[in-house]
Amino acid sequence: MADTHSVKILMTRFITHDVKQFVVSRPEGFTFEPGQGVELAIDAPGWADKGRPFTPTNLPEDDVLEFTIKGYADHEGGVTRKLHKLEAGAKLLMSNPFGTIKYQGPGVFIAGGAGITPFLAIFRQRAKTVDVDKNVLLFSNKTPADVICERELRHYLGEHCILTCTAEAGTGYLNRRIDKAVLAETIDRFDQHFYLCGPKKFMEAITAALKDLGARPQSLVFEK
Numbered sequence: 001m002a003d004t005h006s007v008k009i010l011m012t013r014f015i016t017h018d019v020k021q022f023v024v025s026r027p028e029g030f031t032f033e034p035g036q037g038v039e040l041a042i043d044a045p046g047w048a049d050k051g052r053p054f055t056p057t058n059l060p061e062d063d064v065l066e067f068t069i070k071g072y073a074d075h076e077g078g079v080t081r082k083l084h085k086l087e088a089g090a091k092l093l094m095s096n097p098f099g100t101i102k103y104q105g106p107g108v109f110i111a112g113g114a115g116i117t118p119f120l121a122i123f124r125q126r127a128k129t130v131d132v133d134k135n136v137l138l139f140s141n142k143t144p145a146d147v148i149c150e151r152e153l154r155h156y157l158g159e160h161c162i163l164t165c166t167a168e169a170g171t172g173y174l175n176r177r178i179d180k181a182v183l184a185e186t187i188d189r190f191d192q193h194f195y196l197c198g199p200k201k202f203m204e205a206i207t208a209a210l211k212d213l214g215a216r217p218q219s220l221v222f223e224k
């Protein structure tokens, strides 16, 4: 990893059944823009060369860094599985920040699962200004138990926080996949910014649907 920083885990806690928050020391002079990612590797024999991308989810001015990481217990030899077993005191290697997702003005944020992390960072920053609730969030999950930071997102966005659960129905959740029909029903204008983050197939389907509905390719913000 180029320009690697050594950082220490200060605290971990589960925030859903399979997502953990990691509070990590912040290197002197390190900064990032909300929405950017970094590469993290575990600083232990056999792991230091296994860097994976993650997104700081706190505010750039905080004294520490925070990551919100979904663990995949079925990823034999996977970094997230190992990360979830680490405790305070463990060391990580962290790259400088990179990435193209950043806030460009009010718009519609469309996330799938752990794809919410760059948007969490952006909403937390926008919450310090007046315009956070001018944005709309469409956030797709399998079940209500999978929704990351649900109360916080509903608090920021109110009725503009639309949560869909595809595998389990529940009061307050749309029991549908985010497709062209859902986009047409929930979005009133397609000449605005669209911020997209999620698994590859999700991104492909949403991008195609948005273009069909008239969104301009240059108004789509996603990790390239």
Ligand SMILES: Cc1cc2nc3c(=O)[nH]c(=O)nc-3n(C[C@H](O)[C@H](O)[C@H](O)COP(=O)(O)OP(=O)(O)OC[C@H]3O[C@@H](n4cnc5c(N)ncnc54)[C@H](O)[C@@H]3O)c2cc1C
Pocket (backbone or CB within 6 Å): 037, 052, 053, 054, 055, 056, 067, 068, 069, 070, 071, 072, 074, 075, 076, 077, 078, 079, 080, 081, 099, 114, 117, 118, 223
């Ligand atoms: C820019 C960017 C930012 C990101 N930010 C975040 C973030 O903030 N939080 C977050 O949670 N995620 C984030 N991700 C996703 C995160 O990077 C991946 O979840 C992570 O890299 C997975 O690493 P892993 O080592 O656990 O699994 P992998 O590297 O995918 O795989 C590890 C091992 O598991 C096996 N494996 C893979 N898939 C399966 C499967 N379905 N079943 C069984 N075995 C399997 C593989 O064969 C491999 O041996 C981000 C991704 C990007 C691109």
